[in-house]
Structures are given as C-alpha cells and as structure tokens.
Amino acid sequence: MHLLNQKPNLATLKLKSGQAYTGVSFGADTSVTGEAVFTTSLVGYPESMTDPSYTGQILVFTQPLIGNYGVPGPVKDKFGLFKYFESDKIQVSGIIVTDYAAQYSHWTAVESLGNWCKRFNVPAITGVDTRAIVKVLREQGSTLAHLTVHATEEQINPKENGFLWDPNTENLVARVSTPTPLHYNPDGDIKIAVVDCGVKQNIIRCLTKRGASVTVLPFDYDFNKDQELYDGLFVSNGPGNPETCGMTVVKHLQEAIETFGKPIFGICMGNLLLGMAIGMKVYKLPFGNRGHNQPALHVQTGQCSITSQNHGYALNDKVMPVGWNKLFINANDGSNEGICHESLPIFSVQFHPEAKGGPQDTEYLFEEFITLVRAEKLKRMTEDDSVVA
Ligand SMILES: NC(=O)CC[C@H](N)C(=O)O
Numbered sequence: 300m301h302l303l304n305q306k307p308n309l310a311t312l313k314l315k316s317g318q319a320y321t322g323v324s325f326g327a328d329t330s331v332t333g334e335a336v337f338t339t340s341l342v343g344y345p346e347s348m349t350d351p352s353y354t355g356q357i358l359v360f361t362q363p364l365i366g367n368y369g370v371p372g373p374v375k376d377k378f379g380l381f382k383y384f385e386s387d388k389i390q391v392s393g394i395i396v397t398d399y400a401a402q403y404s405h406w407t408a409v410e411s412l413g414n415w416c417k418r419f420n421v422p423a424i425t426g427v428d429t430r431a432i433v434k435v436l437r438e439q440g441s442t443l444a445h446l447t448v449h450a451t452e453e454q455i456n457p458k459e460n461g462f463l464w465d466p467n468t469e470n471l472v473a474r475v476s477t478p479t480p481l482h483y484n485p486d487g488d489i490k491i492a493v494v495d496c497g498v499k500q501n502i503i504r505c506l507t508k509r510g511a512s513v514t515v516l517p518f519d520y521d522f523n524k525d526q527e528l529y530d531g532l533f534v535s536n537g538p539g540n541p542e543t544c545g546m547t548v549v550k551h552l553q554e555a556i557e558t559f560g561k562p563i564f565g566i567c568m569g570n571l572l573l574g575m576a577i578g579m580k581v582y583k584l585p586f587g588n589r590g591h592n593q594p595a596l597h598v599q600t601g602q603c604s605i606t607s608q609n610h611g612y613a614l615n616d617k618v619m620p621v622g623w624n625k626l627f628i629n630a631n632d633g634s635n636e637g638i639c640h641e642s643l644p645i646f647s648v649q650f651h652p653e654a655k656g657g658p659q660d661t662e663y664l665f666e667e668f669i670t671l672v673r674a675e676k677l678k679r680m681t682e683d684d685s686v687v688a
Pocket of ligand 1: 538541612613
C-alpha cells in the first residue's frame with residue numbers, strides 16, 4: 300500500500316540550448332550529464348544500451364513504446380559471448396522514452412527495463428514528447444544535456460546551468476577497451492587480432508562462428524610486433540571522437556597497412572581510424588546516423604543495403620588518397636560509409652554489418668573478410684611449400 304501511494308520521482312532532460320522536458324523517472328535515482336543523441340531503431344534496446352559505442356551519451360528513442368519485451372539475462376553462447384547484450388553492462392548514460400512499458404512479456408526476459416536501469420545506476424525518463432526533442436536535436440544537432448531526477452517540480456530549476464560534461468573531449472575508448480588480451484575460439488583455423496576500441500560481442504561472434512580464432516587486444520597494443528601470429532586484423536567500433544582516442548592506434552594502423560600484407564577489416568570507429576591512418580579527415584555529423592534503417596549504397600555495384608548504424612563522426616571522402624576508393628556511401632545524406640584499397644586486401648565500413656539489432660543484409664562482409672583471410676593464408680602456405688620444394 301505504502302509503495303502504491305508513493306509519488307513517482309520526476310526527471311528532467313535539460314539541453315544545453317535551454318529546452319527542458321520533464322517526465323517521470325523509471326530508472327535509477329541519479330543525475331547525469333552527457334551528449335543527447337537519438338536513434339530511430341524500433342527494436343534492440345538491450346543491445347543498443349549495452350553497445351560500448353554509446354558511452355557518454357543520453358539516448359532518445361524515436362520508437363514511442365520501449366520496454367515491452369523486458370530485458371533478458373546475461374546468457375552466454377558456446378564462445379563465452381553474451382547472447383543478448385553487446386557488453387557486460389549498460390553503456391548509455393541515460394535513456395529518454397515517450398511511453399515506458401512497465402509490464403513486459405518475452406520468453407527471454409528476466410526483468411523490466413526500469414529494474415535493469417536501476418541495477419546499473421542509469422537514469423531513465425518516460426512521459427516526455429520525444430518527437431519534440433528529436434526535432435530540436437535534428438535542427439541544432441546532438442547537444443550536451445543534463446538528465447536530473449528529482450522528487451518535486453520545485454526542485455527543478457530550468458534556468459540553472461550546471462556543469463555539462465562533453466564526452467567527445469575525452470578518450471572514451473580507453474575506458475571501454477579490454478586492459479588485457481582476451482581469447483575466443485582458440486581452435487579456429489585462422490587467427491584474427493581485434494583492435495578493441497569497444498568491440499561489440501556480436502562482432503566477435505560473427506568472426507568465431509565462421510571458424511576464426513579471435514584475440515581481442517587493448518586499443519593501444521602494438522600488434523605489429525606480433526604480426527606473424529595473425530592471419531588477419533580487425534579494427535572495432537568504439538565511443539567518442541576518434542581524434543581523442545590518441546594517435547598511437549593510428550600510427551600502429553599506418554604501420555600495419557604498410558607491412559602486415561594480410562587482410563584488414565574495420566567497422567565504424569575502425570573505418571574512421573583506418574581513414575585517419577591513410578590521411579583522411581574526420582568531421583562531426585550534425586546529429587549522426589543512429590538506427591537500423593540507414594541505406595548504404597555500394598559504390599561499384601549500385602546495390603543499396605539497409606544497415607544498422609550508430610555514429611556521430613564520418614570520414615571526409617571528397618578527395619580519396621591515392622590507391623584508395625570509396626566502398627559505400629549513405630543514400631540519405633551522401634556521407635561516407637566505407638573505404639577500400641585498390642589492390643591490398645583492406646576495407647572498412649561505417650555501418651554495422653553484425654547488426655545487433657537490425658537488418659542482417661550486410662553480414663556477408665564478414666563472409667568476404669574470412670574468405671579473404673583463408674585464401675591469403677592458403678596462398679602463403681603454398682608459397683612456403685614451393686620454396687621448400
Ligand atoms: N559505433 C561506432 O564505432 C561509433 C564511432 C564514433 N564514436 C562515432 O560516433 O562516430
């Protein structure tokens with residue numbers, strides 16, 4: 300009875316530009332600052348919220364009804380990877396939804412979205428007009444914001460301007476990257492090194508389920524000193540501004556492009572970092588591309604794939620470095636969606652072919668990468684044999 304009579308806490312999203320939206324808190328009783336961004340994805344909130352690329356961001360869902368299928372447990376697959384999460388915790392700083400479904404139903408669910416947020420100390424608001432918020436974010440771009448939880452209307456002071464943390468000024472990759480190497484599927488026939496800028500679990504699974512053995516390395520580890528151990532190199536997704544994650548990783552990639560001679564594949568942050576390594580410039584998109592319905596055009600074939608995306612930065616591809624081509628472009632805004640080398644087996648994409656959640660139309664890129672890694676390995680083995688003979 301007591302609980303039923305208790306008044307719910309209020310929560311307010313206040314943008315740096317002054318707009319404030321007050322609703323009801325359904326997550327942790329805590330306040331945060333971060334960058335407010337929006338996603339157009341209809342499903343996959345457990346995957347999106349645990350994606351390390353969202354570190355430092357307050358996520359606004361355009362899908363009005365969120366929480367109706369609850370949250371699954373931390374179940375692992377045969378490789379020891381989370382089946383339903385992209386990392387071991389909630390990575391977003393907070394979430395904003397129009398209509399939170401406290402009643403949930405799904406065979407994998409073990410708790411409500413609100414309960415999950417509380418356990419990970421993540422604040423959440425419902426009962427605000429996310430259409431109005433997204434209109435503002437589309438017009439003025441991703442914006443720094445406060446998300447405050449308070450007991451009464453009187454406690455909000457929309458005029459007050461407290462400290463606003465800008466996550467893009469920090470090396471967020473260092474926060475989410477593994478501190479020590481991790482190994483998955485050790486018996487695989489080919490060995491892939493992953494530069495971990497905040498790698499999603501399903502990316503590792505897309506490699507291991509195709510038979511690869513995967514070593515996840517700290518983002519600033521110099522894999523060049525172990526080049527002979529690996530048949531391929533993968534550069535992962537990750538949070539924040541690629542320019543704040545340090546030039547160390549870019550230098551390592553430059554050396555790898557010059558000397559590794561084996562296939563290299565990058566996704567999202569991986570595309571940005573590889574681009575930087577070949578001298579391309581990165582810029583911030585006004586409001587980013589986040590959602591599961593982003594069209595990417597393959598430059599050579601003209602084929603359009605619907606892709607899953609979550610990025611705020613892009614490569615300026617107006618002039619491509621000598622020897623490099625555009626691989627995909629975004630059919631909505633023309634931004635770069637990937638690059639490839641003319642003759643070396645190196646390519647990367649800005650979207651997420653592992654797509655959790657989202658359309659799996661471009662998962663074939665993992666197939667292409669793994670096939671390339673195997674073919675190159677076979678070629679090396681045959682060459683070695685002919686030298687011996
Ligand atoms: N998903 C990602 O890897 C995102 C890359 C980068 N943090 C961006 O926002 O553009």
